[in-house]
Amino acid sequence: xxxxxxxxxxxxxxxxxxxxxxxxxxxxxxxxxxxxxxxxxxxxxxxxxxxxxxxxxxxxxxxxxxxxxxxxxxxxxxxxxxxxxxxxxxxxxxxxxxxxxxxxxxxxxxxxxxxxxxxxxxxxxxxxxxxxxxxxxxxxxxxxxxxxxxxxxxxxxxxxxxxxxxxxxxxxxxxxxxxxxxxxxxxxxxxxxxxxxxxxxxxxxxxxxxxxxxxxxxxxxxxxxxxxxxxxxxxxxxxxxxxxxxxxxxxxxxxxxxxxxxxxxxxxxxxxxxxxxxxxxxxxxxxxxxxxxxxxxxxxxxxxxxxxxxxxxxxxxxxxxxxxxxxxxx
Ligand code: PMV
Numbered sequence: 001x002x003x004x005x006x007x008x009x010x011x012x013x014x015x016x017x018x019x020x021x022x023x024x025x026x027x028x029x030x031x032x033x034x035x036x037x038x039x040x041x042x043x044x045x046x047x048x049x050x051x052x053x054x055x056x057x058x059x060x061x062x063x064x065x066x067x068x069x070x071x072x073x074x075x076x077x078x079x080x081x082x083x084x085x086x087x088x089x090x091x092x093x094x095x096x097x098x099x100x101x102x103x104x105x106x107x108x109x110x111x112x113x114x115x116x117x118x119x120x121x122x123x124x125x126x127x128x129x130x131x132x133x134x135x136x137x138x139x140x141x142x143x144x145x146x147x148x149x150x151x152x153x154x155x156x157x158x159x160x161x162x163x164x165x166x167x168x169x170x171x172x173x174x175x176x177x178x179x180x181x182x183x184x185x186x187x188x189x190x191x192x193x194x195x196x197x198x199x200x201x202x203x204x205x206x207x208x209x210x211x212x213x214x215x216x217x218x219x220x221x222x223x224x225x226x227x228x229x230x231x232x233x234x235x236x237x238x239x240x241x242x243x244x245x246x247x248x249x250x251x252x253x254x255x256x257x258x259x260x261x262x263x264x265x266x267x268x269x270x271x272x273x274x275x276x277x278x279x280x281x282x283x284x285x286x287x288x289x290x291x292x293x294x295x296x297x298x299x300x301x302x303x304x305x306x307x308x309x310x311x312x313x314x315x316x317x318x319x320x321x322x323x324x325x326x327x328x329x330x
Contacts, residue, residue, distance in 0.1 A: 015284055018251075030171075055106055141324055
């Protein structure tokens with residue numbers, strides 16, 4: 001078989017409405033953002049899977065399940081486990097065995113709730129599939145990437161690998177088919193990264209404990225978030241920026257009530273609103289990670305500055321309707 005290098009790219013994501021409530025009931029509304037993971041895969045003649053994670057400054061290879069560091073500390077291999085599993089599952093699916101050189105680059109901040117891990121898994125499956133001359137459908141790519149994600153994240157909801165594969169806007173609810181939307185008109189957002197890493201599991205557990213202590217109260221908050229998400233989706237479909245903004249603000253207040261915001265997120269949210277954002281809220285699990293503000297061309301610069309002043313890292317993002325894509329490099 002001819003050796004060829006194949007590059008695949010896949011988008012990250014931001015949750016616009018419904019984080020935490022989605023664990024209990026109702027929808028989460030998730031956007032693919034125009035920040036992407038890029039993976040290049042190439043066959044090699046041995047049976048090892050070599051990874052070069054250029055952005056993160058480490059590289060190494062898996063011989064079977066064992067990681068051997070070439071650059072950087074050996075524990076860093078844990079980060080690569082999901083991608084190794086995704087690559088192996090792809091080979092199994094295509095009934096092929098080969099060594100691989102896999103190079104990862106990404107402009108999606110890591111461990112910030114922006115779906116960087118799933119985007120790399122999705123792009124890895126697509127790039128490996130391409131390098132092995134395999135024929136993978138989008139469904140194949142999505143489910144093979146999920147296999148990798150499961151190894152590292154237990155039983156993730158499946159939102160991240162879906163949004164990375166298909167792009168656009170998704171309505172996700174447990175036990176229901178995913179719905180994908182294309183919105184009229186463009187929406188512009190500024191994402192502010194607190195640069196504080198956090199664990200989704202710990203924050204979901206924290207809300208769970210509050211639910212155990214104050215079930216009626218927390219149930220009421222969850223109901224309100226569900227209503228906010230349903231109304232939010234309507235507002236998105238109407239392209240009603242003022243209404244989307246109001247609902248983002250309400251959603252942030254409800255997430256704060258659940259105890260998942262932190263002062264840096266609150267500061268950035270309020271600074272963005274004060275700089276002309278239609279609305280702003282934390283996005284993802286909270287406890288650090290990111291906030292998201294809805295803006296228009298006019299106020300974007302002011303909001304970016306406001307986020308800088310709060311010692312956050314601003315990123316201007318659009319919704320990306322381009323899911324995973326692949327191209328041959330030679
Ligand atoms: O991991 P994140 O930051 O994308 O957040 C996940 C969203 C939660 O609702 C908090 C958890 C979940 O599994 O839905």
